[in-house]
Amino acid sequence: MRQKWKKLISYYKPYKGLFISDTLFAIIGAGISLGIPLIVRYITNNIIHLSPEEAFEGILKLGILMIVLVLAGAFCNFYISYFGHMMGAKIEYDMRSEIFQHYQKLSFSFYDNQKVGQLMSRITNDLFDISELLHHGPEDAVISFIKLIGSFSILFLINWRLAFIGLALIPIILIYAILFNRKMKKAFKRNRVKIADINAQIEDNLSGIRVVKSFANENIENEKFKIGNDGFLSAKRNSYQYMGGYFSGMEAFTTMITIVVLIAGTLFITQNVIQVVDLITFLLYINNFTEPIKKLITLTESFQNGFSGYERFLEILDIVPEIQDAADAKDIKQVTGDISFEDVSFRYEENTQKVLSHVNLEVKAGSYVALVGSSGTGKTTLCSLIPRFYDVTSGVIKVDGIDIRKITLNSLRSAIGIVQQDVYLFTGSVMDNIKYGRPGASDEDAIEAAKCANAHDFIMGLPNGYDTDIGQRGVKLSGGQKQRLSIARVFLKNPSILIFDEATSALDNESEKVVQESLELLAKNRTTFVIAHRLSTIRNAQRILVLTENGIEEEGTHEDLIKIDGVYKNLYNLQFTRIN
Ligand code: ADP
């Protein structure tokens, strides 16, 4: 807990000046609102007994003084509202960068178990709550305490009996406020859950809108949405009921204090215990007294929200990326591309079955290795161990004879290019997406890469050529075109090691041919792993590895494997008969 607080306070450090000035202006502002009724009291006490001339002079001076004070108060309010919020926004900015950068560091295994929507709400909702608390918390607390203590002292000094009568209602107000506030808070929390649900539903629906339409399931989606939307409405109804109860109750109680003070005060006047001016002062201060109480109650609520948001924020920051550079990790510059697996076993999570078990493999630089096997035998897994998307459970993988855990992630991954079945393109232009392979590359290099990837011609046919916007995730492109862009991206990257994971599996025969051509060009002089669904595409591979549940079960050229009459031949025959 102490650690958490320490860290929280550390976020203020860069903005010490803002924090101090914000607090200072909060104190001055609170002082001013306490001071003005005192001047009014002075006027009613002294000025009205003066001769008209003297009164005019006095009231003019005090009037001007009050106007100046009001303006100063307004300035204080502006300062704490603008600069205070800016301080909150800047801290929020820092935290947002911190969590975003942390997201970039977290490993595949983390993302395997997370929902994107929830990770996003850490950055948006939670941080907003935190920044509201960080800004309003100290300032509201300062203002409220000063007003509370100040107004109480003044009232007490004027007449302690009337002060206590006025205060008699406070405990009731507190109980009422705390009870209602708690319910209101719970209701608002439910609102948040509901809105998060709705958002997740909308995200899911819009991402899959093409599937929705192709199944003509719009009505079902509308029905599903209605359930969520109804739930949100009724959650809101509930929270507004409590909110209505809270605010109307507080308003009534506050007015009641005024009435009680008025009644008791009037009686006291008739008994000559206090003067009229005392009663006026009391009435003027009641607001200064009840307002901070309300504020403090709201503050406890925003404290709880903000702090639990802060704890969720820390939870993420505290996750240590499973895969990161070892202290003695070194960059590898010129990668030749020799790869070896030495007794490698791997499981995704503890207590689950091993996906790979005692795999041994030597791959010479520049060779072309095909991996085949039924679905789920671990082909993708095996390849994802090379760029350290996951770390081996036991054994060692070496690149150029160096344990990959001793190589910096950045230089290791820079040496590896991956082309998958699913192509992820970012929102932006064709050019942006190609240059993603080597940020900072020249247009000429990018165009050269596109030519190598057989992509130049179709790109030139797009409405704006290389500047064409590809739509979200490349929806404006065909599967084969997207794949060729992703290959151009890798050409530009120019890695020594390649992984093609079913890169052509989703394509029609014609695009497959074009893509296959550019893949072969890309593979030249690079160590290449090819996972192929269609065995025809790897027939010419120098080396084919057949993966089964038992590991690498067969190995050789196409001709060798056909001769063995084993798993490969079986797979081959299956496809052969299916195709025909
Ligand atoms: P292949 O590429 O040969 O079809 P995969 O390597 O994708 O097979 O999967 C091998 C096994 O590992 C499968 O049983 C699959 O369910 C499991 N698996 C794949 N990815 C993950 C993951 N991210 N987390 C847990 N298990 C996984």
Ligand code: MG
């Ligand atoms: Mg796979």
